[in-house]
Structure formats: C-alpha cells, structure tokens
Amino acid sequence: MGDAFGAVREPPSASRRVAAIWRRHAKVYGRSFWTNATPAVLEPLFMLASVGIGVGAHVAQTFNGLSYAAFMAPGILATASMFTAAFEATYGTYFRMKYQSTYEGILASPATVRDVVIAELLWCASKGVLYATIVGIVLALMGYVTTPWALLIPVFGFFNALATAGLGLLMTSRLKNIDSLQVFFTLVVNPMVLLSGFLFPVAQLPGPVPAFAMSLPMFHAVETFRLLSVGPDHVSETWFWACPVALVAWAFVLAFVGGRAFERRVLSER
C-alpha cells in the first residue's frame, strides 16, 4: 500500500507469483474434482481387469516370480501419472494460451511468462502426485503393492509427470493447430507406453529396439514403479536403482528443455 511519500508495496516474489498461478489451476481443477478423479480411478481398474486379469489368465509364464497381473499392475502408476501430465501440458496449456485468455489475464498481473511456465510444470507434476497416489491406493487395496517402498510412489509420480510435462510443453511450443496434438499422442505418447515394458518385458523385442526402449523415460518410470510396488526381488535388472535416477534426470532435462521452448513460444506472441 502506498505511503505518504509515494513508496509502494513490495512486488510479490517469484515463488509467491508461481504459487498464485498454481493455486488458480488447483481451484479450477478442484471444482470438478470428482468428474476429473473418477476416470483416474476407474481407468486403471478397467486396465487391470481386462489386461491384467483377463489376458493374464492365459499367461502361464511368471515374471521374476510375479503373475502377469502383478507384473503389469505397477505400470498403471506410470501411465496414469504420465497421461494426466501429457493432457494438461498439451490440451490444457494450449487452451489457456489460445482459446481462453487465461495467460493474457495472468500476464497483466505482476507474473512473468517464466512464472506461468514454472507453474504449469509444477501443476502437471502435482497432478502426477495425485494420480499416482490414487492409483497406488487402489492397487494396494487389491494387493498389488507389497513393500513399504510404496510410500515413495507419489514422489516418483511427481518426476514422471514432470518429465511428461516437459515433453508436452515442447510439443505445445511447436503447435500451430490443436489437431496436431492427436499426432503427438499417436506417434509419441502411445508408442512410448507400448515400448515401456508396461505390458511385456522390452528385452523380448528384436534387434536394437530394447536398447532404444530402455533409454526412454517411460521405461524408467515403469521400472521405478515396479520397484516401489513389489521391491527389488521382483525386478529383473540388477541395476534397478538406475531407473529412478534416470527418471529424475529425464524429468529435469525435459522440464528444462520443454519449459524453455514453451516460454519462448509465449514470449514470441507478446
């Protein structure tokens, strides 16, 4: 507030501005929480019922001592926390940028474009925490989560969603037309899920494919959630600890690259 000599209120700090934008997103999301969260719970259940239990009934093989359903169940933690961030960082941000004047309004306040980008990344990552937590509870209730390491599931929901958000923002920063997002999901997101080791071990794939698949963040996410759900005894790789580390590294790299690209895109339209 101004004083008699024209001195003014201190401007809000960067963390306060980012928090305000984050709270704005949370407020909008929270209003339709059940509409948003119900599919988040049901979809993994359907996946588990149809693929894990349905298809799994025909799979005699065990996977490092796990039934097929128990093998694939932790992967749902990865897909759930990944998809929520993928949608939010593409359709969500593109709508806020282009079709609604959300950014326009926020940027008329003391917030900067960088604040908006950081808040988007953190918001996507927060949704990753939420979805990983919800799905984690559902899987635990069904008996697919068996170690105390599972308490770390929300943390890696954060990093998995952050990595995806970075990738999504990178995509959105190039986007000329919202229809192209379909291409992103068909050619990037879905193949990453299929190559992630979620439904079958990637090692069985031919030639150089396993090496490629194992370099992708989704592979690290699936392995990480499997490790956190059932413990190291049931994870094939002796270097299991490398997966969480790689996922965190991917998250920082993608968030940085995607965030920068998206920041430049928003700035170029100012």
Added chain:
Amino acid sequence: MIADTLNPSLSRAAPDPVVDADNVVRRYGAFTAVDGVTLRVERGECVALLGPNGAGKTTLSRMIGAVAPRDGGGLRVFGLDPWADQTRVKSRIGWVMQQDALDEDLDAAENLLVWADLHGLTVERARARSAEVVKLLGLDGREGSRPAALSGGYRRRLAIARALLAEPEFLILDEPTTGLDSQVRHALWDVLRRLRDGGLTILVTTHYMEEAARIADRVVILHQGKLVAEGAPGELVRRHLRRYVLEVRADEAPDPARIGCPASDVRRHGDRALVFHDDESVLRAAVSQCAFGTAIVRPSSLEDVFLDLTGSSLGG
C-alpha cells in the same frame, strides 16, 4: 472518498512522469506498428489515446503497460524499464485489456481473489479489497457468475474492478467502452471520472471522441503508428481548425472564393464537404445564399480534428 480507498498516495504531486516514452518503436515482421512515439504521462493525468483501427493504440499501451516488449526507443514507467522490470511495474498498474482477459474458468469473486493472490495480497486484504471494488463497480449479486454469463457491461465492470483491486497508481484501459450501450458507457465514464478526480493516473484508448473529451485532460492522436497530435481536447480543436464548420454534401461544396476563405479550408471526406471558418456568421450567410440540400453550421469538434489528421472517421 474514492481517492482515499484507492490511492492514498496519489494526490501528492511528484515531479517524475509516470510514463516517459522516447521514440518508441514496435515492429511485427516488416510492418512497423508503432513508429517512433514520444509521449509523457504526468502523475494524476488522464490521457486518451485516439486513433483509427490499426493505428497502434493497443500495441503502444501494451508496451507501456509492461505486457509486451518494444523494438526500439526509450521507455520508462515509474522510472523503470517496463519490460525488463515488469513485475515491479505491473504491480503498480491496473490493466483493463481490450478483450477483458478475464479468467473464464473462474467466477467473478474468484477472478478478484486470484488477481489479489498474484499481487501478493494477504487473504484478509484480498477479501476486504474485493468487497470494496465490487461495491464501487456495482457488481453486488454477481460474485458467483462466470464471465461468460455476464453481459458485456458487467464483464467490463468486472475487468475494471479487478484492475483496481490491488490499489494501482496507474490504470490502463484499452477501449473500455467499445461495444457497450450508451447507458453503460455513461456509467463507466462516471467511474473513470471519479477515479481521475481521486488522483489516479489513467491512460485510456478509445474510439469515442466524446469519451476522450469528457474524461481526458489530454488527448493523443495516433495514426499509422505515429503521434500526429496531442493536447487538451479544446486546445487541440483551436490549434488545428477554425472555430466553425459548415457541413454539406460533397457535390454541393461551395466555391471558397465566394465565401472568402482559402481553398485549404474546404475539405472533402467521402460524401461530405466541410468548410471551416472562424466567423460563424460568414458560414450562416453562405447557407442562406446557396440552396444546399442539407447544411449544418456548428462549432468545430475533436472529431473534425481527428478526421482531418487521420483521414478517417471514428469507428464509434
């Protein structure tokens, strides 16, 4: 009272201008939208930015309001570079954008509270200020409505309420009354006049001459990205034109020699011809001598200055 609630600090004069623009340039590709504008806005002053569509009003005000960068020239707002120091500058500005830029996902009350949060206000302060601006803009009873459910007039009121919430020292409004019916327009002018009288510095772009003449201390006319005239509304008319004008159909334009005025005082704009003269009786005499189909003699107005300088009439 408004001065007290909105701006305790502003009635005291400060020597530095709020806006000091020196040869500001903005280009979009090869096109120069703002082409070397030099402009000052003093503390407590209300300046109207006029110009035809595409003149560069929005582009200029966005650079001043720290929401867009510039390509050249010097620009200081509160003595700071608005783009480089945008957080500091924007925390002192209340912005009403051309398309309102309200948050369509939030209701009116939430729009205000999120804005307060972005400005770093405490929750109690945000609540108190929200109640004040809701009252000031007559938004009582609409707090729960989403912007899309509000009429154009109430959307604009909400946009202004939001802009005033964090006690700005400088209000920027981009065509605040375009598209509103005349009753709402007058109500908003009333609000703006009261804010101006309370000492708030205001920059308002408009297509309405009447709006500029009523609320602005000074009018700035932009044309094709250049500042073509500035001054107090009355002074601008006196400086650019003779005091009276005779308006007739273009095909009936009288011979300047017959009226006794220089040919340069007869101008044609579309289907109308205007004859300017300082002596009203000379024009009245011309009317009685010639058998014009329709002829009006009236004092020259800001609208005539605008027409004269930009070659186009106002879109209002």
